[in-house]
Amino acid sequence: MAALLRMVVTGGPGTGKSTLLDALELRGLATEPEVARAILREEGGMALRADDPAGFALAMFDAELSAFRRVEAESGPVLFDRGFPDIAGFLHLEGLSVPAAIDRACRELRYEGPIFRAPPWDAIYRRDAERIQDWDAALASDAAVSAAWREYGYTLIDLPLADVSQRADFVLSRISGEL
Template identity: 75%
Template sequence: MSVPVRAAITGGPGTGKSTLLDALARRGVATEPEVARAILREAGGMALRADDPAGFARAMFDAELAAWRAAEGRSGPTVFDRGFPDIVGFLRLEGLTVPEDIDRACRELRYDGPVFRAPPWQAIYRPDEERIQDWEAALASDAAVMAAWRDYGYEPVDLPLVSAAERVDFVLERLA
């Protein structure tokens, strides 16, 4: 069995993805942070998300493509906080058409490692400055991104609802 080059952690907002990625990075795993959150933190990012969801999706795609390229040539696995199908899930949730280049990226730029799903977990869900969805919207987001990943042929593996340290162990076992 070959060692995966690109793995992903997906799921709705507030499910512990970023916490898990930070913990994996502290254990020496190469990671790529969530591009949407970085865009939202930029000047005008929240307005872009609110006023131009298609433009926000385009910005996410461009940043995700840059992250994908940054992982090329790394010797071990890279774990991404979300991936191209998450953008499709966002577009569908917004009632927007998926551009052909984003669809093509989902079909051609494949994650070869496990795709982990951080399932909705109300006990840890907390809105913040970038995470503005209420619990019901978070559930809808999870459903949309899961449908997109499955539509592109992935079968995400649910992370257990355990501590971040235990989730790290779970992921590392599957990356070995």
């Protein structure tokens, strides 16, 4: 039985993370969806994000912690759409401090596998009902979350600016040596 290998795709909004996870799931890789988008789609989610960024971060943390723990019984690789350091990056971007529980999770609840970064890509960036940032804000978000991952001791692997099939091939080739 293969050991659990938690991996992450991170990066700013609109960089193709969720699309990549969907493609990898179709190829048989276990995935965990982005918790922030799920919260934003709930009643009051957009207002929570706008009116109480610290509360939004705590809601993301609770959901991310549940997802992290839910897969502990799994074996083999699981690819997450974002992780704990993304929450720290969001808080930094908002000019807020990182609560002790989130900092502790970033330090102690480690992802074992590669951390892939979907770099900003203007050609595919689109705003939608939950992705409200303009291009400059998306760039700032990428910088903040990337810095947070590095701050917590992770090395990021940039995904190529390529179609989703090529990106999926890239991820699968990188994790084949980890399995």
